[in-house]
Amino acid sequence: MFEVPEDRKYLESHEYATTDGETATIGITDFAQDELGDVVFVELPEVGDEITQHEEFGVVESIKAVSDLYAPISGTVTAVNEALFDQPELVNEDPYGEGWLLEVEVADASEFDDLLGPEEYREQTE
């Protein structure tokens, strides 16, 4: 069973966004990191860049695959997890914690309504 925390919402393409305020933390799910296998590289936008819901914002590469990342929510990037540049394996080890990707200032909180809840997402991965 893959971990699906209750305190966030999800995209069908396996990205999550936290929902507890004006900023959201974005990452990929436990299911996604398991499917990818050993993550060896992430390519992310920079602080100040805009990302748009459902559009590509970066790339995560494992040894065996290259995967585009899609934004669960629109906003302005306020922080990038630079630890991943040296330790991309944090995405595998702790996808919801130390393996986070971006923090954004949420542009439009109503976009959360378009995302899957934990239960819906869990069903998708079973």
Place this chain on the structure above:
Amino acid sequence: MALRKPPLYDVYAADASFTDFGGWEMPVEFDSIRAEHAAVRESVGIFDVSHMGEIVVRGSDGTALMQRLTSNDVTRLSPGESQYSTITDESGIIIDDTIVYRLPGEGDAEYLFVPNAGHDEEIHRRWVDHRDEWGLDADVDNETEAWAMVAVQGPDAESTVAKTTETDVASLSKGDVVDADVAGADSLVARTGYTGEDGFEILCSTEDAEAVWTAFADDCTPCGLGSRDTLRTEMGYLLSGQDFDSEDEPRTPYEAGIGWTVALDTEFVGRDALAEIEAEGVAETFVGLVLRERGIARHGYDIVADGEVVGHVTSGTMSPTLGEAIALGYVPTSLSEPGTELSVVVRDREKRAEIVSTPFIEDH
């Protein structure tokens, strides 16, 4: 077309994730590619490589047939020895690469050779057609479905294999092959592999595959094709269908850096074309590259010098041993010297790269 399943499929199906490779549904990863890779470099791992083909050639003209269809000199082989070779077309383009085993035993030479996954039917037909055209007396059997093959690879491979058989495997030299009883199964044990480590490849009947695999279960980390690929890439070994391919990446052995498998003093299909190419020199050469900026070079990415596309990557990955992005590919021979600085285009961005000699890892 349905995928072919290796005989061990049901044994490990619950423990692995799978991929289509050469028409076979093969395990790509058991636990983690990184962990499997490390097991082979540091201790010992076992791979199911039953997707590899097995073609057996027997009869009084067996040696003549092998000599005329492979680039290396099979007459250099004594019973119980093997050699790396290529199968080329009339223009010297590699159709496939292979290990040719001369089987142990007296009398007419018997050969078992191992084409790559998905090539067995094409190569078998090639052998039969040429035998008939040339009127040679040889039996050629495609025994791919009858054989299972596992590779036990790593610095601890010798002691691990020795535990499963009475046969003295420790005294085998690299490339040697013997008949042996392995875990009760009549097998061929060869000191060969595709990882750069010491190791053995064990061929047995499909019925005995589970007994052989199980005999190694306690001592070996099960490994999939993902780590097989990272291991061979660190060594700069070619992958058929990717680093050369008669349709998508037509290359001669000289371009591919394996000119040493071409015995120009023998007669084989492609020999005359290759003699000319050898005399003229090649315009492009297979090289190793290391990226000097963050990013990973992958199959198909362009290699650029001074803003011009000069070549492309045929294999690339993150080296688990080095923690660096490594790649193999073709560049103009004039740019192939180690130390030459080029770039690889990763998602429209040029990443600085440098030609390095292979193997990428030291002491191999």
